[in-house]
Amino acid sequence: MMKKNKHQNQSDHFFQLVYSIVYLIPKGKVTTYGAIAKCLGAPKSSRLVGYAMNNCHGIIPKVPAHRVVNRNGLLTGKHHFSTPFEMRELLNQEGVDVINDQVVDFKSKLWIPDL
């Protein structure tokens, strides 16, 4: 009788939850940390979303972290990729134009996870 589990022992429960949302981001679209956090029921934990992404290196399947930008449409996490240009490259391949580390027509490309 698993009585030792007082409350989901999944240490990275929050991380997995974030990843599951990121996987849902359609190709050619982007979303924000706050949108993901809000979808998780913790709109004020936007920082934790970014924190989770910092741990996404080596996650299988690959996490499309390049589709997650801040609320301004700025590629704040580009420095966490293999190369600062990789994030822009990936977005460009999906039809998302990026100029000066900012998504062009960000408002149009924005996608909000559906609950």
Added chain:
DNA sequence: ACTTTGACTATAA
């Protein structure tokens, strides 16, 4: 157990 950190956001000046 306490302190620091961080891929954020909202508000104020």
Added chain:
DNA sequence: GTTATAGCCAAAG
């Protein structure tokens, strides 16, 4: 338009 400050909360040290 920009810059500064505060709030936020879980993971890592």
